[in-house]
Amino acid sequence: MVARRMVWMPPTLFGLVLLVFAISHIVPSDPARVMAGENAPPEQVEALRHQYGLDLPLPRQFVRYVGDVATGNMGTSLFTQRPVAEDLWARLPATFELALGAITLAVAIGVPLGVVAALSRNSLLDHVVRIVTISGLAMAAFWLAILLQLLFSMWLGLTPVQGRSDGWGPDPITGFYTIDAMLRGDWETLGESLRHLALPVATLALPAMATIVRFTRAGVLNVMSSNFVFYQAAMGIPRRRVVWKYILRSALIGTLTQIGLIFGTLIANAVVVEAVFDWPGLGSFAVHSILQSDYNAIMGFTLFVGTVFIVVNLTVDIAQAVLDPRGQ
Amino acid sequence: MNTLRRLIRDRSALLGLIIIAALVLAAVFAYPLATFPHDVTNYDPPRRLLPPDSVYWFGTDRMGGDIYSRLLFGARLTILIAVVATSVSVLIGVPVGLVAGYYTNRVSDLLMRISDIFLAVPQIVLAIAIAQTLGPAIQNVILALSITYWPFWARLVYAETRSVKNEVFIEAAIALGASPLRVMVLHVLPSIASSVIVRTTIGMGGTILVAAALGFLGLGPPPPTPEWGRMIAESREFLPQAWWYATAPGVAILLVVMGFNLLGDGLRDVLDPRLRRDVSAR
Numbered sequence: 001m002v003a004r005r006m007v008w009m010p011p012t013l014f015g016l017v018l019l020v021f022a023i024s025h026i027v028p029s030d031p032a033r034v035m036a037g038e039n040a041p042p043e044q045v046e047a048l049r050h051q052y053g054l055d056l057p058l059p060r061q062f063v064r065y066v067g068d069v070a071t072g073n074m075g076t077s078l079f080t081q082r083p084v085a086e087d088l089w090a091r092l093p094a095t096f097e098l099a100l101g102a103i104t105l106a107v108a109i110g111v112p113l114g115v116v117a118a119l120s121r122n123s124l125l126d127h128v129v130r131i132v133t134i135s136g137l138a139m140a141a142f143w144l145a146i147l148l149q150l151l152f153s154m155w156l157g158l159t160p161v162q163g164r165s166d167g168w169g170p171d172p173i174t175g176f177y178t179i180d181a182m183l184r185g186d187w188e189t190l191g192e193s194l195r196h197l198a199l200p201v202a203t204l205a206l207p208a209m210a211t212i213v214r215f216t217r218a219g220v221l222n223v224m225s226s227n228f229v230f231y232q233a234a235m236g237i238p239r240r241r242v243v244w245k246y247i248l249r250s251a252l253i254g255t256l257t258q259i260g261l262i263f264g265t266l267i268a269n270a271v272v273v274e275a276v277f278d279w280p281g282l283g284s285f286a287v288h289s290i291l292q293s294d295y296n297a298i299m300g301f302t303l304f305v306g307t308v309f310i311v312v313n314l315t316v317d318i319a320q321a322v323l324d325p326r327g328q
Numbered sequence: 329m330n331t332l333r334r335l336i337r338d339r340s341a342l343l344g345l346i347i348i349a350a351l352v353l354a355a356v357f358a359y360p361l362a363t364f365p366h367d368v369t370n371y372d373p374p375r376r377l378l379p380p381d382s383v384y385w386f387g388t389d390r391m392g393g394d395i396y397s398r399l400l401f402g403a404r405l406t407i408l409i410a411v412v413a414t415s416v417s418v419l420i421g422v423p424v425g426l427v428a429g430y431y432t433n434r435v436s437d438l439l440m441r442i443s444d445i446f447l448a449v450p451q452i453v454l455a456i457a458i459a460q461t462l463g464p465a466i467q468n469v470i471l472a473l474s475i476t477y478w479p480f481w482a483r484l485v486y487a488e489t490r491s492v493k494n495e496v497f498i499e500a501a502i503a504l505g506a507s508p509l510r511v512m513v514l515h516v517l518p519s520i521a522s523s524v525i526v527r528t529t530i531g532m533g534g535t536i537l538v539a540a541a542l543g544f545l546g547l548g549p550p551p552p553t554p555e556w557g558r559m560i561a562e563s564r565e566f567l568p569q570a571w572w573y574a575t576a577p578g579v580a581i582l583l584v585v586m587g588f589n590l591l592g593d594g595l596r597d598v599l600d601p602r603l604r605r606d607v608s609a610r
């Protein structure tokens with residue numbers, strides 16, 4: 001099954017490039033003109049168009065692009081004038097730092113909350129958790145971001161409004177500001193990065209946490225009503241041991257399978273949330289390039305995220321097959 | 329009727345129904361309900377950015393428009409986008425899923441691979457790209473959402489069709505000489521309808537969220553259309569003073585999406601016993 005999925009990966013990515021190429025070229029906007037500026041002479045626009053191959057017929061532009069990508073060249077961004085691969089690579093750590101922070105926070109709070117809610121079903125706590133998760137899934141991420149900015153940055157003055165650091169950030173080692181600051185022993189910078197991270201991470205973590213709580217709670221309830229737990233209770237095994245050893249293990253497999261879904265929501269929300277917090281990551285890169293019709297950058301981003309998506313889902317499938325052989 | 333009665337007995341599903349009914353009423357009666365019905369197109373700059381009081385219930389915006397009135401007219405837009413975009417997605421996705429699930433051949437493989445391509449990037453990215461290409465207009469938002477959302481229904485219907493296909497009643501229908509089209513439409517479709525209805529209800533909420541995000545990024549219908557996402561985006565310039573500006577549209581989006589989610593969960597419990605939210609404890 002996994003091998004079959006691997007075989008389909010290149011055609012899927014090819015189709016993705018074709019799709020995005022088609023979308024971004026439906027309307028003949030003229031990036032060369034935008035690049036050259038309002039008052040540029042026609043010769044200069046023509047030269048730019050030729051330089052970037054924009055004067056070729058569409059099928060030839062597409063073939064040329066696919067050929068370039070196959071050799072690891074994603075083209076040059078029409079606006080930053082740097083290779084797209086380099087731009088994506090430079091912005092990856094910022095988004096990764098956000099996403100990892102959000103996933104960690106969501107799991108650290110969501111799993112215990114889901115378990116406790118299930119164990120004390122229909123208690124006051126269960127109802128409160130339910131209200132929080134239902135709101136978390138229904139809230140527009142950009143609105144939550146603005147609310148947090150208003151409350152914590154503007155009114156309380158606890159966190160910065162925007163950006164990833166006040167200055168240039170620590171000298172890069174890994175590109176993760178928090179890790180780099182720790183590696184250099186620069187605790188002041190570490191605190192500063194954490195303050196900048198707090199709000200975007202919280203914004204992204206809430207919907208992810210809501211999903212985790214829902215699945216953990218349902219999973220625990222499902223296992224609790226299964227025959228083997230009934231049997232263990234009847235055998236007089238202490239409840240605490242049943243919970244820790246058996247219920248949690250089986251229930252968490254169900255939560256794990258949702259990581260793919262959660263990751264998808266997280267990246268989707270990051271696109272908008274990064275725009276609100278002016279966070280220099282992949283999401284704001286995508287929004288900027290789309291708004292500027294920067295073809296190469298859009299296709300590079302889509303290809304990159306598509307690859308990551310497919311790999312994450314594949315990994316989750318493999319992990320699930322290993323942990324729970326019943327599915328095969 | 330039995331379904332409806334059981335739905336109403338479920339308190340959270342009832343809450344969802346009430347919220348959606350309120351949304352529909354707000355949209356239909358936007359004009360008589362609005363305190364300043366002309367504020368959708370007419371502005372009154374002298375009374376801009378007033379905090380909520382007994383006259384301007386939710387305050388006024390940067391052009392002096394009454395936020396409460398604009399919110400009501402925004403409900404029309406929200407319903408229009410959600411209903412049309414979701415219907416188009418269902419109309420594309422369900423047939424694709426049925427055909428791909430019913431047959432086992434190259435065509436069905438190809439159809440599912442095509443839907444995989446659409447599912448390989450976050451929906452919002454594709455929707456932003458399409459909306460940007462086509463330009464800011466309400467029909468383009470609807471088109472962008474439809475193109476990005478149909479694969480969800482294709483996937484669902486495909487999986488459900490596969491699991492129903494080998495049931496005895498389908499074999500019986502085929503043995504009696506029913507054509508493939510007849511089997512798909514009259515035998516497979518009714519038995520998978522409940523999960524499609526549940527997914528569609530919850531999908532409405534998702535569509536509203538993405539539509540609002542498009543509006544927020546400036547890709548929705550152009551001003552002065554009272555689009556909720558755009559209203560939130562406009563408020564950013566005037567923070568922290570105009571705290572009320574984003575509050576009303578934000579709460580509106582929250583409530584409406586929550587309404588569809590609650591109703592969807594309730595419908596799932598009533599229509600689809602296999603997927604009950606709470607497995608009853610022993």
